[in-house]
Amino acid sequence: MIKFCSLFSGSSGNSIFVGTEDTKILIDAGLSGKKVAEALDSIGEDPTRLSAIFITHEHSDHIGGVGILSRRYNIPIYANKKTWDAIGKSLGKLSEDNKKTIEGDVLFTDMRVRGFSTSHDAADPLGYSFFHDGKKVTVATDTGVITDTVRQNVLDSDVVLLESNHDIDMLKNGRYPYYLKKRILGDHGHLSNDTAADFLVELIENGTERIFLGHLSEENNTPDIAFDTACGKLKENGINPKCDVNLKVASRYYASEAVTLK
Ligand SMILES: [Zn+2]
Ligand SMILES: [Zn+2]
Numbered sequence: 001m002i003k004f005c006s007l008f009s010g011s012s013g014n015s016i017f018v019g020t021e022d023t024k025i026l027i028d029a030g031l032s033g034k035k036v037a038e039a040l041d042s043i044g045e046d047p048t049r050l051s052a053i054f055i056t057h058e059h060s061d062h063i064g065g066v067g068i069l070s071r072r073y074n075i076p077i078y079a080n081k082k083t084w085d086a087i088g089k090s091l092g093k094l095s096e097d098n099k100k101t102i103e104g105d106v107l108f109t110d111m112r113v114r115g116f117s118t119s120h121d122a123a124d125p126l127g128y129s130f131f132h133d134g135k136k137v138t139v140a141t142d143t144g145v146i147t148d149t150v151r152q153n154v155l156d157s158d159v160v161l162l163e164s165n166h167d168i169d170m171l172k173n174g175r176y177p178y179y180l181k182k183r184i185l186g187d188h189g190h191l192s193n194d195t196a197a198d199f200l201v202e203l204i205e206n207g208t209e210r211i212f213l214g215h216l217s218e219e220n221n222t223p224d225i226a227f228d229t230a231c232g233k234l235k236e237n238g239i240n241p242k243c244d245v246n247l248k249v250a251s252r253y254y255a256s257e258a259v260t261l262k
Helices: 033-042 066-073 081-087 148-154 168-173 178-185 193-205 223-236
Strands: 002-008 015-019 024-027 052-054 077-079 099-101 106-108 111-117 126-132 135-140 159-163 210-214 246-249 259-261
Touching: 002 033, 002 135, 002 159, 015 033, 033 066, 052 066, 052 106, 077 081, 081 099, 111 148, 126 148, 135 148, 148 193, 159 193, 168 178, 193 210, 193 223, 210 223, 223 246
Parallel strands: 024 052, 052 077, 077 099, 135 159, 159 210, 210 246
Antiparallel strands: 002 015, 002 259, 015 024, 106 111, 111 126, 126 135
């Protein structure tokens, strides 16, 4: 069994749960420790039983609650070397035993975790795939473009959470300052609804059946616009968004419906 649930998703804070019988993992904790613990509770998971927190990158919408959760529940934190360097002391005092540096795949008794590079303006940002019993679940957010590395790692997943950050016109016509628009639209920024939708077609044609769109901008997107952009693109490509795929937008403020694969 592998269970997947987006607890919070968006520019205001991100946290995702992936669990098997023995291994319970959080990817990022960008809201307060209290909120993350409450969200876990709401999906029937016990924060004291977490095996690890994996960090994608050092931006605050991904690490805001990591330090407190690690201290309160004695949870090991995994990040790569450059991300640890960039985090510095911003998680507060951590037990040295709980600071784990990722070098290659990380093995748990019944799960394997693989990090892969994304294209984002952080020290060494990662997406993650989780493997258990022939199933693969992948999280890919905070990437300006779909690089070959991202593509190879996301393809063939049973469940994907993919960034669908902004509507390009809303961003271009919106009130963000020029430098920020340029950053978000750049190759090391965030994935637009259009780019996400194109990639969805590829994923579904390769057999992915459950997809969450996530990390939506609060300013330059809405759940309806992200969903409709994806559905439009799927229909153009002969895919029926109601039958051929289970497509949802991950909620910003509360835990989305959990997916359990047997
Ligand atoms: Zn970021
Ligand atoms: Zn982010």
